[in-house]
Amino acid sequence: MNIMAAAVAARSVLHATFTIERVYAAAPGRVFAAFADAEAKRRWFFCDSTWPVEHRLEFRVGGRETIRTGPAGGTVHLCEAVYHDIVPDQRIIYSYAMLLDQRRISVSLATLDFQAGPDGGTRLLLTEQGAFLDGWTDVAGREEGTRIGLENLAADLRQQSPAA
Amino acid sequence: MQTATPTPDLQITGPQITALDHTLLALADPTRRAILQRLCDQGGEARVTDLALPFAMSLNAVSKHIRLLERADLVRRRKQGREHLLRFNPAPLTQAERWIAERKAMWEGRLDRLGAFLAATAEPATPESTAPESTEDQTKTGDER
Numbered sequence: 440m441n442i443m444a445a446a447v448a449a450r451s452v453l454h455a456t457f458t459i460e461r462v463y464a465a466a467p468g469r470v471f472a473a474f475a476d477a478e479a480k481r482r483w484f485f486c487d488s489t490w491p492v493e494h495r496l497e498f499r500v501g502g503r504e505t506i507r508t509g510p511a512g513g514t515v516h517l518c519e520a521v522y523h524d525i526v527p528d529q530r531i532i533y534s535y536a537m538l539l540d541q542r543r544i545s546v547s548l549a550t551l552d553f554q555a556g557p558d559g560g561t562r563l564l565l566t567e568q569g570a571f572l573d574g575w576t577d578v579a580g581r582e583e584g585t586r587i588g589l590e591n592l593a594a595d596l597r598q599q600s601p602a603a
Numbered sequence: 604m605q606t607a608t609p610t611p612d613l614q615i616t617g618p619q620i621t622a623l624d625h626t627l628l629a630l631a632d633p634t635r636r637a638i639l640q641r642l643c644d645q646g647g648e649a650r651v652t653d654l655a656l657p658f659a660m661s662l663n664a665v666s667k668h669i670r671l672l673e674r675a676d677l678v679r680r681r682k683q684g685r686e687h688l689l690r691f692n693p694a695p696l697t698q699a700e701r702w703i704a705e706r707k708a709m710w711e712g713r714l715d716r717l718g719a720f721l722a723a724t725a726e727p728a729t730p731e732s733t734a735p736e737s738t739e740d741q742t743k744t745g746d747e748r
Contacts, residue, residue, distance in 0.1 A: 453703075457706075459707065459711060459714060461714045461717075461718065463717070463718055464721075464725075465725065469721060470717070470721065473717055473721065479724075482720055483713065483716040483719070483720035545706070565714070567707075571703060
């Protein structure tokens with residue numbers, strides 16, 4: 440991971456890139472459709488089903504996607520995305536900003552690369568290149584920031600058995 | 604308390620294993636994230652036995668997870684009499700690194716759920732296409748472009 444921390448002042452920006460690779464036993468068309476179809480996407484994309492989610496998706500080049508969620512009465516988590524490049528069954532590139540209570544915490548470029556994998560499956564490569572902004576900690580403090588993330592991460596656990 | 608099991612359940616090797624790799628690895632597992640979450644929920648410190656309570660696994664298995672969290676320095680342990688007290692330590696990550704690790708872990712969770720969704724909505728299996736999945740191992744810890 441490429442991490443180059445800028446000045447640790449009140450205002451700072453950190454650039455980082457990460458890649459995740461997955462292989463699915465489903466054809467690229469089906470994997471692609473899970474991102475392209477709003478109804479399908481809602482069935483897997485969101486972390487915490489106990490948080491109400493407002494989701495709008497215009498899946499076309501230049502189209503926007505808005506996700507508004509968060510604990511009832513708590514911090515509003517907003518994601519605003521714009522689709523820049525769509526190659527059916529092959530590639531999706533979009534940029535998105537994440538906001539906590541209207542404070543912009545990151546602006547990223549996400550590339551989804553759908554490759555035909557072994558046995559008719561799909562190799563999916565996700566690359567996120569982000570500018571992570573430091574103002575986000577002001578929202579609720581360091582620990583709270585960690586908690587917000589961990590709550591998201593642990594959320595799907597609550598639906599499953601905690602057994603590994 | 605628990606005696607150390609000889610084999611850690613995860614090994615990462617290679618020339619440039621960074622502290623961040625240990626952190627990402629520690630955060631990559633849902634049980635370990637739940638353990639951290641529980642530590643956060645309990646405010647300051649928690650006893651190993653209390654921490655292990657809600658998990659449907661042996662104390663030994665939980666201790667293994669805790670050791671990986673300790674290796675990443677996300678969890679610190681101190682003894683008080685016979686008790687082992689654990690504390691969440693956010694220090695190993697700068698706030699930005701933490702944010703990135705969380706963002707990455709968020710994507711891991713999503714892509715896991717995508718796999719489950721694809722499996723659940725698959726066409727009726729043809730004789731040779733058996734149930735898919737176990738995409739777990741495809742995740743790279745060394746990420747770089």
